Amino acid sequence: MGVKLEVFRMTIYLTFPVAMFWIANQAEWFEDYVIQRKGGELWPPEKEDQRRELEEFKERIRKQREEKLLRAAQQSP
Known part of the structure; x- marks a missing residue:
């Protein structure tokens, strides 16, 4: 039963991603x-x-940012 089970599992492992890829x-x-x-x-x-x-x-x-930068530039020496 070991080999048949592994073949079945491998078939499932390969079929599922390929089928999902094909559907998608x-x-x-x-x-x-x-x-x-x-x-x-x-x-x-x-x-x-x-x-x-x-x-x-x-x-x-944008205007608020410009005014803030202008005020900061005027206050700095």
Whole structure:
């Protein structure tokens, strides 16, 4: 029983990773489960007002940093 069991185990050890690799590399599976999920669930489409608010926020932060650096430069001798 020892040799047959080892052959069976080796078959399982080799078949499982090869099968998973083959399944994961199917174009239809990738398109259905990865691209659609990424496009809709994980990163929903941006709205124009959200993008505008983000740009305004980034601009305010940039101005605050510039003012802080300017004040620090003026205070140092």
